Amino acid sequence: MTVGTTPVRSVGSAQRGRAGSFGPIRPHWRWVEMRLLLIAALALVVGSISLSGALTGGLTLYDAQTLLTYLAALAAGHVALVLAGRRADQILLPVMGLLGGISLLLMQRLPQDLVTQHWFDMSVGLAQVQLVWLVLGITITSILGIVVRSDSWLRRYKYTWAAAGVGLLLLTFVLGAEVNGQRLTLQVGPFSGQPSEFLKVILVVFLAGYLSENRSLLMEQDTRLGPLRLPPFPYLAPMVVMWAIALGIVVIQRDLGAALLFFGVFLAMVYVATGRVSLVVIGLVLFVLGSLLMANLFDHVRQRIDVWLDPFADPLGAGYQVVQGLHAFARGGLFGTGLGAGLPTIGGRIPIPEVHTDFPLAALGEELGIIGILAILGLYLVLVERGLRIGAAAADDFRALLAVGLALVVGIQAFIIAAGNLKVLPLTGVTLPFISYGGSSILANSIVVGLLLALSDKGVEPPPRPSSGGRWQRLRQRDSI
Amino acid sequence: MDGLLLVLWVARLLFLLLLYVFLYRVVRTLLRDLRAAAREPTATLGRLVVVASPGSEPPAGHVFALQAITTLGRDVNNSIVVDDPFASTEHAVLTSRDGTWYIEDLGSTNGSHVNGQAVNGVATIGFGDELQIGQVRFRLERPRV
Numbered sequence: 001m002t003v004g005t006t007p008v009r010s011v012g013s014a015q016r017g018r019a020g021s022f023g024p025i026r027p028h029w030r031w032v033e034m035r036l037l038l039i040a041a042l043a044l045v046v047g048s049i050s051l052s053g054a055l056t057g058g059l060t061l062y063d064a065q066t067l068l069t070y071l072a073a074l075a076a077g078h079v080a081l082v083l084a085g086r087r088a089d090q091i092l093l094p095v096m097g098l099l100g101g102i103s104l105l106l107m108q109r110l111p112q113d114l115v116t117q118h119w120f121d122m123s124v125g126l127a128q129v130q131l132v133w134l135v136l137g138i139t140i141t142s143i144l145g146i147v148v149r150s151d152s153w154l155r156r157y158k159y160t161w162a163a164a165g166v167g168l169l170l171l172t173f174v175l176g177a178e179v180n181g182q183r184l185t186l187q188v189g190p191f192s193g194q195p196s197e198f199l200k201v202i203l204v205v206f207l208a209g210y211l212s213e214n215r216s217l218l219m220e221q222d223t224r225l226g227p228l229r230l231p232p233f234p235y236l237a238p239m240v241v242m243w244a245i246a247l248g249i250v251v252i253q254r255d256l257g258a259a260l261l262f263f264g265v266f267l268a269m270v271y272v273a274t275g276r277v278s279l280v281v282i283g284l285v286l287f288v289l290g291s292l293l294m295a296n297l298f299d300h301v302r303q304r305i306d307v308w309l310d311p312f313a314d315p316l317g318a319g320y321q322v323v324q325g326l327h328a329f330a331r332g333g334l335f336g337t338g339l340g341a342g343l344p345t346i347g348g349r350i351p352i353p354e355v356h357t358d359f360p361l362a363a364l365g366e367e368l369g370i371i372g373i374l375a376i377l378g379l380y381l382v383l384v385e386r387g388l389r390i391g392a393a394a395a396d397d398f399r400a401l402l403a404v405g406l407a408l409v410v411g412i413q414a415f416i417i418a419a420g421n422l423k424v425l426p427l428t429g430v431t432l433p434f435i436s437y438g439g440s441s442i443l444a445n446s447i448v449v450g451l452l453l454a455l456s457d458k459g460v461e462p463p464p465r466p467s468s469g470g471r472w473q474r475l476r477q478r479d480s481i
Numbered sequence: 482m483d484g485l486l487l488v489l490w491v492a493r494l495l496f497l498l499l500l501y502v503f504l505y506r507v508v509r510t511l512l513r514d515l516r517a518a519a520r521e522p523t524a525t526l527g528r529l530v531v532v533a534s535p536g537s538e539p540p541a542g543h544v545f546a547l548q549a550i551t552t553l554g555r556d557v558n559n560s561i562v563v564d565d566p567f568a569s570t571e572h573a574v575l576t577s578r579d580g581t582w583y584i585e586d587l588g589s590t591n592g593s594h595v596n597g598q599a600v601n602g603v604a605t606i607g608f609g610d611e612l613q614i615g616q617v618r619f620r621l622e623r624p625r626v
Contacts, residue, residue, distance in 0.1 A: 043499035396609030
């Protein structure tokens with residue numbers, strides 16, 4: 001019942017903590033993480049030997065330098081986290097590391113001329129470029145996991161973040177380069193990237209802020225619509241706006257995947273915040289209605305849906321990619337052909353177009369079989385579980401929603417593209433987190449894992465005192481009478 | 482059978498096996514973590530943390546596990562006794578309904594404040610909000626799961 005500290009000292013230490021002094025930094029061993037990283041490294045070494053045996057006939061590491069660089073980066077990330085001494089989650093880094101390692105093995109195995117970048121007079125192929133992104137990703141994750149000790153920079157400026165996100169979206173609408181009929185890539189000087197990958201992180205931050213502030217209002221049931229009881233009408237407006245933005249992305253950017261991802265994450269977070277199924281049902285009905293309308297109005301949407309329903313109607317034309325993907329899964333069978341032994345080439349090229357970005361799961365399905373695919377899906381499941389646990393242990397609503405949203409954005413994205421490859425959903429061009437080739441995707445997902453690491457620390461700064469006298473609080477008072 | 486093919490075949494299956502060894506270790510850690518969390522005595526609805534308290538009861542830093550109906554006041558029969566000269570005998574009551582917390586001021590002399598705003602009748606109070614009873618300030622926190 002009694003606590004030793006006097007109230008005055010207790011308050012004082014809380015304020016000192018807020019002022020930014022964290023006390024001495026003591027290293028804290030992370031045995032679980034170390035053991036898991038060792039198993040992951042062993043698996044990757046065996047995978048590399050298997051790859052080398054199939055491609056060159058020699059039982060050594062395939063392109064040892066690339067793999068060893070990657071493993072060294074993982075080890076460095078681990079050591080940095082140990083030295084920083086924070087009690088952050090120990091599962092996230094190994095899982096991300098294993099997924100990235102599988103990606104590296106796949107990229108080494110694919111034809112290297114799928115991507116060529118020219119850096120300082122050097123011509124760099126697919127695996128080398130991917131290696132650079134993966135190492136950068138591990139660096140970002142470790143730095144975020146060590147440095148971020150307060151979430152107020154996300155919490156306070158949520159409307160600023162939202163404005164930045166909308167600005168990024170508009171910039172892509174206007175300046176974006178068109179690739180394969182989709183306007184997704186933004187090129188600024190020598191850098192090009194897919195803004196939608198970063199947009200998803202911004203969306204989660206904004207939604208966590210908005211929903212945690214207005215949770216109690218969204219839970220009231222004022223408006224009636226037939227059998228459904230809805231929250232007060234003004235607070236439904238953001239839902240309608242979200243829906244419009246999602247459909248806008250489909251129309252202007254022709255990016256079905258991002259629209260599906262954004263709207264899915266939005267519905268999931270609304271459900272987590274309010275626990276009300278009716279809101280999710282309304283959202284889904286709206287989305288299906290919108291999609292049907294789109295399918296009737298726009299050719300590119302209808303084509304995707306036709307291909308999904310029957311890819312074999314035009315196996316050499318529109319359905320080519322999906323059909324080749326399905327064949328790859330079929331050739332893989334239960335145990336797969338082994339790394340490097342599958343994916344026959346036609347004229348030096350893998351038959352599946354865009355295999356490194358859109359269809360990595362099909363390539364892995366052929367070489368690792370359904371057993372390997374299930375393990376990879378299991379890894380994504382573990383990432384989501386960690387996020388949900390971190391959310392459940394959080395001190396306040398903002399952190400809980402942020403952690404859950406960050407985990408779900410990775411999980412839902414993995415689901416959308418895996419389902420697209422397996423013909424469960426229409427194929428959409430989102431990336432498979434940590435496995436697909438692509439800098440934006442890997443960096444954005446690394447930011448997600450880094451934030452989760454930071455949020456999982458029990459010693460993280462307590463939530464700031466909510467500001468008083470905001471508009472929403474006056475509404476709260478008025479409604480409560 | 483060719484020696485190389487045999488080794489290749491073993492390496493191929495070993496890679497898959499190691500993926501599952503990794504998953505097994507991860508899942509074992511997750512389960513241990515979940516069991517440890519289940520053993521901890523938990524307040525399933527929410528926690529009230531004393532942020533600042535000039536007197537000795539309740540002490541600053543103390544954490545109260547909340548029941549669905551929690552009364553606050555100076556009287557010893559309250560769930561949380563607030564021994565503060567500015568608190569009333571029966572000051573306020575916190576109730577939880579469908580996962581939302583409500584604060585009701587029981588006609589106290591000096592009022593109850595949420596984030597610095599006086600409470601009239603019943604008001605909702607969210608996790609992370611600050612509640613002031615007399616000179617004692619509390620913060621409502623999510624339950625530890």
